[in-house]
Amino acid sequence: MTKETIIKPDQETKAETKPGNYFVSNYPPFSFWNDDDVPCVESMLNSPSSGTAPMGIYYHIPFCRKRCHFCYFRVYTDKNSHDVRRYIDATMRELEAYAQSSYLEGRKPKFVYFGGGTPSYLSAQQLTELTDRMKAIMPWDEVEEVTFECEPGTLSEKKLEVIKNFGVTRLSLGIENFNDHILEINGRAHRSQEVFRAYEHARNLGFQNINVDLIAGMLEETDANWKECIDKVVELSPDCITIYQMEVPFNTTIFKSMKEQGKLTAPVADWPTKRKWVTQAYERLEKAGYTITSAYTAVKEPQETKFVYRDRLWTGADMVALGVASFGHLGGIHYQNITHFDQYCEAQESTSSAVRRALLTSEDERFLREFILQWKLGRVNLGYFSDKFGVDVKNRFEDILMKWKECGDLTEVDGDLLLSRDALLRIDSMLHGFFLPQHQNAKYV
Numbered sequence: 137m138t139k140e141t142i143i144k145p146d147q148e149t150k151a152e153t154k155p156g157n158y159f160v161s162n163y164p165p166f167s168f169w170n171d172d173d174v175p176c177v178e179s180m181l182n183s184p185s186s187g188t189a190p191m192g193i194y195y196h197i198p199f200c201r202k203r204c205h206f207c208y209f210r211v212y213t214d215k216n217s218h219d220v221r222r223y224i225d226a227t228m229r230e231l232e233a234y235a236q237s238s239y240l241e242g243r244k245p246k247f248v249y250f251g252g253g254t255p256s257y258l259s260a261q262q263l264t265e266l267t268d269r270m271k272a273i274m275p276w277d278e279v280e281e282v283t284f285e286c287e288p289g290t291l292s293e294k295k296l297e298v299i300k301n302f303g304v305t306r307l308s309l310g311i312e313n314f315n316d317h318i319l320e321i322n323g324r325a326h327r328s329q330e331v332f333r334a335y336e337h338a339r340n341l342g343f344q345n346i347n348v349d350l351i352a353g354m355l356e357e358t359d360a361n362w363k364e365c366i367d368k369v370v371e372l373s374p375d376c377i378t379i380y381q382m383e384v385p386f387n388t389t390i391f392k393s394m395k396e397q398g399k400l401t402a403p404v405a406d407w408p409t410k411r412k413w414v415t416q417a418y419e420r421l422e423k424a425g426y427t428i429t430s431a432y433t434a435v436k437e438p439q440e441t442k443f444v445y446r447d448r449l450w451t452g453a454d455m456v457a458l459g460v461a462s463f464g465h466l467g468g469i470h471y472q473n474i475t476h477f478d479q480y481c482e483a484q485e486s487t488s489s490a491v492r493r494a495l496l497t498s499e500d501e502r503f504l505r506e507f508i509l510q511w512k513l514g515r516v517n518l519g520y521f522s523d524k525f526g527v528d529v530k531n532r533f534e535d536i537l538m539k540w541k542e543c544g545d546l547t548e549v550d551g552d553l554l555l556s557r558d559a560l561l562r563i564d565s566m567l568h569g570f571f572l573p574q575h576q577n578a579k580y581v
């Protein structure tokens with residue numbers, strides 16, 4: 137690694153929120169995934185797997201009641217039950233094709249993740265049919281975790297019961313904020329009363345793990361309101377709390393209106409303020425008995441409350457992507473499906489490939505991917521990377537790690553590299569220093 141690639145001070149995390157993606161959600165960046173590598177997915181599926189990597193399923197449900205102003209996902213707010221039926225059929229064709237491939241034949245998922253979009257947008261009946269069909273194609277008897285993302289306003293007691301019965305173990309509620317005005321001006325479809333009602337039903341039904349999502353720095357967030365949000369979440373007492381720092385990617389409504397007004401800075405809190413809010417939240421949650429387990433999560437019982445999807449993914453698991461615009465990873469190949477609803481369904485109906493772009497990664501890129509993602513846990517185990525990839529991390533990144541140690545961001549304890557709390561909350565801006573030279577300054581789109 138040359139001096140030029142070592143940690144450049146990230147202006148965006150030191151001041152205003154500029155438009156663009158801040159989170160490093162995968163590696164290499166999406167802009168390097170391409171058409172040429174698409175046939176590699178097919179070749180991988182046609183070869184038997186070595187059978188060592190655990191496998192999971194990511195199912196994307198692209199429907200929402202309303203589009204949030206900060207949302208950058210591929211979502212549809214105008215689809216009817218006919219469209220939902222077509223979509224379920226298309227995704228089941230896709231799963232059948234995977235199940236019959238040489239690479240996946242006989243393998244069973246260890247985790248299933250329903251993300252979106254809004255998975256809870258589907259009716260109880262649609263969800264029952266969908267999951268029955270999924271299990272008939274690939275049985276869930278080895279599944280360790282089923283995560284299901286929900287928008288609180290779409291949840292009735294009856295629907296939650298169905299969700300529990302088909303096997304969800306980790307229910308994730310997209311609360312984001314408890315203030316109705318803030319929810320409204322950020323374009324959220326739900327209101328706080330719906331949150332309390334849904335949470336109570338879910339608790340009574342005995343879900344194993346309830347996570348709630350919050351966002352620090354939504355439009356019009358204030359110190360006083362944020363403090364109230366934290367008080368309310370402590371009162372709710374979920375098993376896991378995930379806190380994101382608000383980013384404003386280019387394909388959001390907020391960015392569109394910034395462009396119309398000729399503004400270069402997003403109308404949300406700056407990065408130091410957002411980090412201050414997350415710091416305050418973590419300090420308060422620790423006092424309430426929570427443990428901070430990553431840059432974004434606090435959990436009540438770290439020994440019992442796991443997040444299998446994240447941990448498997450960050451240690452190189454295979455993941456089958458189902459649905460429009462869905463992201464997957466098989467045998468070291470990254471891929472993403474077609475991002476338009478009709479084109480995706482048509483591809484499944486005509487049994488042509490729905491993969492839109494892919495990247496056949498090198499061994500070094502696979503090492504870097506896991507290394508980069510695991511920093512988000514605030515702890516990197518040196519033995520893991522030397523055993524799995526034969527990489528001496530301290531030697532390879534001597535300059536960066538030395539610099540982090542010198543400024544108090546890093547310590548080493550018993551073979552683990554540990555980030556300070558302050559560095560953990562800046563980690564997404566620090567990771568670019570590990571990128572290969574050709575991936576520096578790339579966009580995450």
Ligand code: SF4
Nearest residue numbers: 200203204207252253
């Ligand atoms: S609910 Fe989630 S996926 Fe749907 S529009 Fe809002 S942020 Fe996007």
